[in-house]
Amino acid sequence: MEEVAVSVNSHHISQTDTCDLCVVGAGIAGLNALFVASRYLGRNRKVLLIDRRPRVGGMWIDTYPYVRLHQPHPMFTAGNIGWTLNREPSYLASKDEVLDHFSHCLAEIKDRLTVDERYGWEFESAEPILGGVRVVCRAPDGSSRTIDAARLIKAYGLRVTPNEPLAFSSARVRSVSPDSCDVRTGEIAESTAPVYIVGGGKTAMDTAHTLVTTYPGRQVNLVAGSGTFFTDRDKFFPAGRRRWVGSTLLSEMAVDMCRRFDGANEQQMAAWYRATYGTSMTPQAGNFLLGVLSQAENTTIAGGVNEVMMEHLEDIVDRDGHTELLFRSGATAPVEDGSWIINCTGYLTGADQPYEPYTSSGGTVLSIQVRSATMHLTSFMGYFMTHLMFLDQLRELPLYELDMQEMLQRNKTVLPYAMFALAQYNLGLMADAMPSKVFRECGLDFDRWYPWPRRTVGAVRFMLNHRRERDHLRQVLDTVRVRCDVRCGPLSHGDATACAAAAG
Ligand SMILES: Cc1cc2nc3c(=O)[nH]c(=O)nc-3n(C[C@H](O)[C@H](O)[C@H](O)COP(=O)(O)OP(=O)(O)OC[C@H]3O[C@@H](n4cnc5c(N)ncnc54)[C@H](O)[C@@H]3O)c2cc1C
Known part of the structure; x- marks a missing residue:
């Protein structure tokens, strides 16, 4: 040319x-x-x-x-x-x-x-x-x-x-970003204080997976907002004979998805996709942003995480000698001094x-x-x-x-x-x-x-x-x-x- x-x-x-x-x-x-x-x-x-x-x-x-x-x-x-x-x-x-x-x-x-x-x-x-x-x-x-x-x-x-750490009123917690704090090394690795992962998307899952596999038994909690579901990796990238039969090519799913979608039925689409191709470790899962997770990762995370809170974190405050997580819903939850708060809220939003x-x-x-x-x-x-x-x-x-x-x-x-x-x-x-x-x-x-x-x-x-x-x-x-x-x-x-x- x-x-x-x-x-x-x-x-x-x-x-x-x-x-x-x-x-x-x-x-x-x-x-x-x-x-x-x-x-x-x-x-x-x-x-x-x-x-x-x-x-x-x-x-x-x-x-x-x-x-x-x-x-x-x-x-x-x-x-x-x-x-x-x-x-x-x-x-x-x-x-x-x-x-x-x-x-x-x-x-x-x-x-x-x-x-x-x-x-x-x-x-x-x-x-x-x-x-x-x-x-x-x-x-x-x-x-x-x-x-x-x-x-x-x-x-x-x-x-x-890169994400910055979240800012909180309390000075008794340690707020970090995964982009500047490698959870596998340094102070967070030496500490035994509980960890709170804020977010329910792919970064939160990567962080939870890394923590529960690196420190089995450590208290790891998830503040998951509305929850997120993921595409189940095993469905589109199966192993063995399922590469030949009993699986759906991503291009086939795309055609099917587009035929079902009318521009106004996103709730039905989410229910269909989640049931057919999705995976999630949270009880509710309002978000889907094309992240991918396997059943095995899901099971590991679900088995290692202590508590999943379906809440949006607004602040962490010190009150009467105690420290509390303050949620958008108005609910609160006590948090131990020195806890680690990891900002895994969306990069894309x-x-x-x-x-x-x-x-x-x-x-x-x-x-x-x-x-x-x-x-x-x-x-x-x-x-x-x-x-x-x-x-x-x-x-x-x-x-x-x-x-x-x-x-x-x-x-x-x-x-x-x-x-x-x-x-x-x-x-x-x-x-x-x-x-x-x-x-x-x-x-x-x-x-x-x-x-x-x-x-x-x-x-x-x-x-x-x-x-x-x-x-x-x-x-x-x-x-x-x-x-x-x-x-x-x-x-x-x-x-x-x-x-x-x-x-x-
Ligand atoms: C945690 C995480 C995991 C992900 N994993 C996957 C995955 O497994 N598979 C997948 O497909 N996607 C994944 N994604 C999505 C991912 O963002 C893309 O895959 C991809 O790497 C993005 O590439 P990009 O070229 O679009 O943008 P970028 O990687 O952001 O590259 C754009 C570049 O443009 C430069 N730039 C922008 N503006 C200017 C300017 N004015 N002057 C000079 N330079 C400029 C930036 O410095 C940057 O280097 C992931 C995203 C995140 C956040």
Whole structure:
């Protein structure tokens, strides 16, 4: 594919770089964008990779040290790059192993593409110029730098940042964040004081699992809010002969889910999904954010945790010589002096990012983030949307975008079903516009867990049915837009013009 040469008018600008592609964000979304770019650009083309963090890896760099992948590791990758770990596919990679794989992916990509890495660089703004886009960044020494790029991909992804400890009135408890307190070592390891995990999601489960297996018998309590249910990992990634029979491919479930969802029946959807594919260790489970847990992990946690409180913690206060947990409901519970309070409340729910559309009016800017999501996962967006960009289809396809941030704030229960409907709808449009090689090279596809005859049947079924499902999916997404009052629909021209100018 021919690249448009960037016209640079830089007589009064110092230190202007030029490149064919500038990617902001060295997480899994950015790596997938680079992988795809390596399919279109030759080694003689220049690509700049910018990230404010100190290395490749995105949120995995500063997420809590005992985090593990939720999913079998082979499908957590860039494009179809294989892992060098040499472990069974069901193995849940640790943080260091994930970071090693990110480095490996970048090295593989650099075999095909010249990538100039700029870490500690902050993207600040971009504006359209003739033949491309002018990007302004802040370098680590504080100086402002300009990059003229033919294309810009802002792969901000989920913008997960480390959690801070929760602030409480009481000074008699020790409030920590898993991101700065490794529960396996240091003071918390030496202490025998009770632990209270605040939160019921994936981080809370990882923390509870680590604590109950590292310190059997220690008092570990869970303040689980409304409770969370998870996808049962064994259902979609079964072992042995169930890979061949008696299990459901994730793609089959997605089709089934989308047929059941009408945009307004999220309570029935949650009940159905939880009963059919879910697992949870709390008696109630109001939340579902696509986290994954196995029955075995669930049983271990449930067996090791002392008390599960279905409450929202508001504060911890000292009263009459005693210390109490104070809940939103007005209830209280005594807490021992010196107890550890671990903030495992959501990484994904507190963010407040500015809206920007997923592409600019000229199609020279692609933005992969939660305010204009086009698929369920940012890795998939990095992969498929970059293909669309290089195929000059970004502006052509009437993709729907969904504002996941608004959706989380307005109706969290709808989010997972709306995300699946969005992904199915947009994938259907993409399937008609992209060569089949794009799908064949997509190593992110969860169906790859299954032997090829089964996943081939899944792929053929999708190709045969996706056009028939389109009207229903559009109606579902339109219903979600109206009912939940969220941005959910095709881009308007005005939106796309705003994209190039949107700052980081
Ligand atoms: C605890 C936890 C566990 C998870 N486990 C899984 C899992 O098992 N499987 C799964 O699929 N997902 C998982 N996720 C979701 C996870 O967030 C994604 O999988 C993924 O790694 C996110 O990648 P990303 O590229 O979208 O975003 P990030 O990893 O956040 O990368 C975006 C990058 O962009 C950079 N950036 C943003 N803005 C700027 C700017 N203005 N200037 C410079 N740089 C900028 C950031 O520094 C960052 O490095 C998990 C999430 C959490 C919180």
